[in-house]
Amino acid sequence: MLKSINVLLTGAGAPGAPSIIKCLRRNGEREIRLIGVDMNERSNGRRLVDKFYQVPPARDEGYLDAVLAICEKEKIDVVMPLVTRELLKYAQNRALFAERGIVLSVDEYEILQIINNKANLLVKMRELGMETPEFRVVETADELEKAVYELGYPNNAVCVKGAEGNGSRGVRIIDPNKSLYDLFFNEKPTSMYISFRELMGVIREKESIPRMLVMEYLPGQEYGVDALCDRGRVLYMAGRYNYAVNSSIPQGCILENREEPFAVAREIIEKLGISGNINFDFIYDKNGKPRLIEINPRLSATIASYAPAGVNFPYLRIKQLLGEPVEGLALQEGIMMQRRYSEVFFAPDGSEIPW
Numbered sequence: 001m002l003k004s005i006n007v008l009l010t011g012a013g014a015p016g017a018p019s020i021i022k023c024l025r026r027n028g029e030r031e032i033r034l035i036g037v038d039m040n041e042r043s044n045g046r047r048l049v050d051k052f053y054q055v056p057p058a059r060d061e062g063y064l065d066a067v068l069a070i071c072e073k074e075k076i077d078v079v080m081p082l083v084t085r086e087l088l089k090y091a092q093n094r095a096l097f098a099e100r101g102i103v104l105s106v107d108e109y110e111i112l113q114i115i116n117n118k119a120n121l122l123v124k125m126r127e128l129g130m131e132t133p134e135f136r137v138v139e140t141a142d143e144l145e146k147a148v149y150e151l152g153y154p155n156n157a158v159c160v161k162g163a164e165g166n167g168s169r170g171v172r173i174i175d176p177n178k179s180l181y182d183l184f185f186n187e188k189p190t191s192m193y194i195s196f197r198e199l200m201g202v203i204r205e206k207e208s209i210p211r212m213l214v215m216e217y218l219p220g221q222e223y224g225v226d227a228l229c230d231r232g233r234v235l236y237m238a239g240r241y242n243y244a245v246n247s248s249i250p251q252g253c254i255l256e257n258r259e260e261p262f263a264v265a266r267e268i269i270e271k272l273g274i275s276g277n278i279n280f281d282f283i284y285d286k287n288g289k290p291r292l293i294e295i296n297p298r299l300s301a302t303i304a305s306y307a308p309a310g311v312n313f314p315y316l317r318i319k320q321l322l323g324e325p326v327e328g329l330a331l332q333e334g335i336m337m338q339r340r341y342s343e344v345f346f347a348p349d350g351s352e353i354p355w
């Protein structure tokens with residue numbers, strides 16, 4: 001057995017946290033003591049880690065100090081952030097952790113500014129001569145309204161999304177074939193669809209809006225690529241067809257490597273010099289061509305799907321950060337993942353009730 005280490009996972013309440021914890025536990029080489037932190041004291045990962053701490057939100061000025069104090073107390077070796085909004089903050093403050101001998105699982109700040117922003121990513125791809133969906137970057141309500149018509153509305157459906165954010169926050173589809181009646185009676189309140197009139201009513205509610213992306217609607221299937229990289233070199237890459245998706249998180253997928261989206265992912269990794277875990281989200285267009293819509297520069301919520309097939313991405317990242325070899329694995333394609341729900345119960349005082 002290799003030397004045991006202490007790992008801190010942020011966002012222990014993230015949807016993918018339980019399965020990522022399982023990946024780290026079942027590494028087959030060493031004991032990993034897991035410390036979880038989350039802003040929610042009833043985080044769903046609380047019962048799965050060796051020790052749990054509640055911390056302020058990442059936007060809070062005291063967040064980093066709280067995490068650093070926990071790292072020193074628990075003698076942390078590696079910090080793995082699972083929350084998109086934390087990544088830039090950690091990248092900016094890498095030296096604070098390095099001087100304490102703590103390794104961060106985040107890419108460089110300059111790279112994250114591009115790949116952690118949907119608009120910056122597509123603009124950069126165009127600069128590099130790469131194909132993208134048709135899109136416009138807008139910063140005002142008037143620009144958004146103009147862009148929607150430029151991209152073919154009302155003859156074609158259009159997608160709008162915030163340049164920053166994750167988990168389908170700020171994402172809506174304007175489909176001329178969806179009537180208000182259909183949306184009311186046939187779609188759940190969590191539906192991604194919205195009428196153009198309703199969208200503009202929301203957008204014009206405030207004097208200003210965040211930077212947004214208006215993009216052609218892509219009607220095809222969703223496909224995800226996950227990779228482990230080292231300064232532009234791909235160490236491992238695997239793909240999955242997502243056949244069931246709920247609030248941007250795949251509930252069912254089949255492991256299936258496809259060269260066309262792999263080629264796009266490789267080109268971006270190489271040209272930008274990306275390191276660490278990274279997830280690429282593709283949607284196929286009406287002509288059957290995969291189009292990259294966004295990148296998540298962290299462990300994805302579905303990353304554990306590959307572990308039973310022979311590639312344990314979370315643990316491979318730990319080995320990479322420790323300077324250990326990560327070669328010699330092969331993915332078994334065709335394995336299917338389907339999620340099932342489970343419950344956790346808490347007493348009025350916040351303590352967990354075993355059941």
